[in-house]
Amino acid sequence: MDTDVLVVGAGPTGMTLAGELLTAGASTVLVDRLPRRSDLSKAGGVQSRTLEAFDQRGLLEPLLATGDHPVSTGHFAGIPLPDQPGRHHLPWRSVPQVVIEELLERHLAARGVHIRRNHDLVGLAQDDAGVTDAGVADAGVTANAVTDAGVTATFADGTTVRSRYLVAADGAHSTVRSLLRAAFPGEPGTLTIIAADVRLGGADPSASHTWTEDGHWAALFPLGTDPEGRPLRRLVLGGPGQSLPRETPVTEDDIRRGLRTVFGTQTHLLELRYARRITNASRQIERYRHGRVFLAGDAAHVHLPLGAQGMNTGIQDAFNLGWKLGAAVRGRAPAGLLDTYHAERHPAGAAVLRNVRAQSLLMDWAGTREPDVLAAREIFTDLARLPDVRRHLAGLMSGMATRYPMPGSELHPLVGLPAPDLDLGASGRVHELLRSGRGLLLDPAGTYAQAVVPWSDRVDRVGEAGLAGSDTGTGAEPMLIRPDGYVCWAGAGGARPEPALAHWFGDPR
Ligand SMILES: Cc1cc2nc3c(=O)[nH]c(=O)nc-3n(C[C@H](O)[C@H](O)[C@H](O)COP(=O)(O)OP(=O)(O)OC[C@H]3O[C@@H](n4cnc5c(N)ncnc54)[C@H](O)[C@@H]3O)c2cc1C
Structure with a gap:
């Protein structure tokens, strides 16, 4: 193996993913066909959930220090959305994509990952038949089963890179997607x-x-x-x-x-x-996983750039996938973990395509001025004056309302959503504690000190002592947080965390 994970494409998705892989302890090679970073202006809006995720890796402050990035309410179909959810309310920021890419590249370089440029991927082969026909189970990639199977990528100059996994972050016209002959259903552009x-x-x-x-x-x-x-x-x-x-x-x-x-x-x-x-082409890949190959970012979903969705969605794909691949290459992935990437991110991408379609209609981007469209917009504008509607839309657009299914936990209002950034006093904020890239068990009443011991090599615990001076004290809800910042268990009602610990962090033995 030349590396654990080959990431193809050094746009915002690929660079975020490379960082996540490093955090998760996986080696990575990041390639791009371009000789230098593109300075084409694309995204301009960064949503709350992306800002939070950057905060969970210590990237938020450096990002905000790169310049004067105006705060905005964000919008749905041009209708302003003043109520961004999130306990610590990180409102939508206008930050040019080039600034984000510069920052990510700088941080990767500081951690020893330098993008291999002029690397145009032209071929790939998976040599593990058990996993090539994709997606259903982790066949052969189950807990502690790290084998020599992998993927060989070939570049235009004839060189190759061999890796355990490959992630296609190679954009809307993805070569990897074509090589896989992966179904990319949706509608072609009409305008x-x-x-x-x-x-x-x-x-x-x-x-x-x-x-x-x-x-x-x-x-x-x-x-x-x-x-x-x-x-x-x-x-x-x-x-x-x-x-x-x-x-x-x-x-x-x-x-x-x-x-x-x-x-x-x-x-x-x-x-x-x-x-x-x-x-206005609108398409989403049918399966985010093809054996040892995963697709992320624009390689997996394309739509009109409306309401600051594309880059933000790609960055969230990367945060979702990175820690899972890290667990897989370290032999700690419970069975089925890698398939949760598709299970969680395909619905999230589909929801984005749906909201962009609705926005495009309400904004009359085709310029039809059809009375039905104008009437729908008028009514929608009235509806959006209602605080609950605004909050719902803001949750949709900001990524804060994206909720993942969390087997292993009982239903609970926090479960499946991004963890609140509680101030834990002497221990710091929740987002700061997640910078290690490990799981985090908040245990305000000190009930689960023994429960977490078998997973202590991959999950941190903050108990009652660590909560001194916090803004919630020992009254905070006990909760288990995944490395990507999502609550995967909350313990109101006396439920135990062990099933969720095993489900997300694997067999401690
Ligand atoms: C005008 C405009 C405005 C936008 N505004 C917003 C916004 O406000 N907010 C938002 O969230 N999104 C916005 N978007 C969308 C956003 O720009 C994209 O979603 C984002 O760039 C996707 O990132 P990515 O890393 O997935 O793909 P890309 O940024 O496309 O990066 C893919 C990389 O892969 C490389 N590559 C391709 N093929 C190969 C190959 N065969 N071998 C090696 N490397 C390869 C490319 O050179 C490229 O560097 C906007 C887009 C446009 C056009």
């Missing part, structure tokens, strides 16, 4: 819109989304500032006549014309930094 990073002059349109009577529209989002401190905006343009083939270059004239059509002469273009056409 394109323009996305551009701009500096604007003249009157600053106050609404983030503006339509004209005849269906032209523009959407504007903050993108921080340029090095001279001047505000940058993400401009999205669509409507009749805009929908040209994706490959058609976008000119300054296209942008000027679009601005004039929607805003008249009051707003004008000062600088065009970057522009592209994007389609």
Whole structure:
């Protein structure tokens, strides 16, 4: 084996995953076909759950220190969502994707992982027939069964890398997905819109989304500032006549014309930094696992970039998969653990595709101005004034309401959701304690000190002594938290944690 896990693609998904693998004690090789990091502007919005996950790895402070990243309410179909859930409320931030990628690359380099660039994957072969036909069980990859079986990846220059597992984080046009001939069902693109990073002059349109009577529209989002401190905006343009083939270059004239059509002469273009056409294709891979190969990020799901979902979803895929692969290569994975990646992340991806479709309809991105669509939007806008509706939508968009099934635990309001970032006084915050990449048992009444001993090489415990001075004291709920920050057991009602410990952390023997 050259490495435990080969990660193909050094976008935000691949780099997050490489970091998670290191944290979980797996060796990793991260490759990308590009000679250098792309400076194309893509994502601009980072959701609460991503910010929390970064906090759980000590990356939040360095991220916020990279510049002035405006806080925003986030939105659903352009309707602002002021109520972001989460105990410590990390609101949506506007952070350009390039900044996130720079940070992740820097942190990987500091931990000794340097992206192998100019590595264009062109072939792969799995040599373990038991697991190639995918997805159903962990056949051959059960607890403590680390074998020599693996995957051989071939690159355009003829070199190869052999690994126990391979993760495809190679983006929307994934080569790995094609090589696997993996089903990627969904709808093809039916329209394109323009996305551009701009500096604007003249009157600053106050609404983030503006339509004209005849269906032209523009959407504007903050993108921080340029090095001279001047505000940058993400401009999205669509409507009749805009929908040209994706490959058609976008000119300054296209942008000027679009601005004039929607805003008249009051707003004008000062600088065009970057522009592209994007389609509304909406697809999700049928199986996130194909034997020893896993797909994550845009390689597994594509949709319109609406409401800051794509990069955030890919980063969450990576947080979900990293610790599981780490457990597998260290021989600690309980049977079925690797299959929970598909079981948890496929529904989460499907929910994202659904919310993006609904947003696209309500925003009338096709510019139809159909009365039915306009009526639906009006009613939806009214509904979104209700605090409960806003909270529901904010949970959906921020990733905070993504709930995983947690066998091994009784039903409980905390179980399956991200752990609250409780302040545990002298012990620190829950998110800080998760930085070790280990599981965490909060045991405020000191009931489970013995129960956790057999797993003490992979699960930390904070008991009553560690809670002195905390904001909840010994009244906090006992709970078991997975390394990705999700509560997998909560002990109200006297239920014992051992079944959940065994289910998620394996056989202690
Ligand atoms: C205009 C726009 C705005 C967006 N806004 C947002 C937003 O606000 N919030 C949000 O969450 N998302 C947003 N997105 C989506 C987001 O940019 C993507 O979801 C994100 O880049 C996906 O990350 P990834 O790492 O999965 O894939 P990518 O970023 O596409 O990275 C894939 C990497 O794989 C490499 N690769 C490909 N093929 C091979 C191969 N054969 N061998 C080796 N390497 C290979 C590529 O070179 C690339 O570096 C936006 C997208 C666009 C276009």
